[in-house]
Amino acid sequence: MFQKNTSREKKTNLDNIAINTVIDEGMLIKGDISGEGAIRIDGKIEGNIDLKEGIILGEKSEIRGAVKSSIVVVHGKLYGNIQCRYLYIKSTGLIDGDIEVEAFEVELGGQYNGTLKMTSPAPVINGIAKSKKAEAVA
Structure with a gap:
């Protein structure tokens, strides 16, 4: 009659996005990665x-380098700065670098060493996001 939810891990917004690329264990890539997906x-x-x-x-x-994306989920190790809207540091995650983020969550055991800068989302007017600098000029 009642089902117990045995999954302790919360779903993130990234759980609903199709993963375009997987870099598997044992692979080493030297160079930058950029794209839409x-x-x-x-x-x-x-x-x-x-x-x-x-x-x-x-x-x-x-990862040894800077990371920038809309949503980032960290189960592993990141040695570099990170800039994103939403950041999830899981219990096994480690970030050694500065963080710039709108919102973040750290599970018990997750770690980060560096400075944290919380940003606010850009206001949206008529479906267009305006930067704070553009508002000051207007």
Whole structure:
């Protein structure tokens, strides 16, 4: 009659986005990655990552470089700065670098070393996001 929810992990907005690319465990990529889609990384990256939709760093991932995306979920290790709208640091996640984010969540055991800057979302007028600098000029 009653079902018990055995899943302890909350779903994120990234759970609803199709992953376009997977970099599997044992892979090493040296160089920058950029694009529109979402990626899951279980290997190692030496370079910057700039993806529009989202980034999932698996438990065995190790990134050495800056990360920029809309949504980032960190289960692994990131050595570099991160800029995103939503950040989820899971219990096995480690970030060693500065963070700039609108909202974030850290599970018990998740770690970050660096400075944290909370930003507010850009106001939307008639479906167009305006920057704070544009508002000051107007």
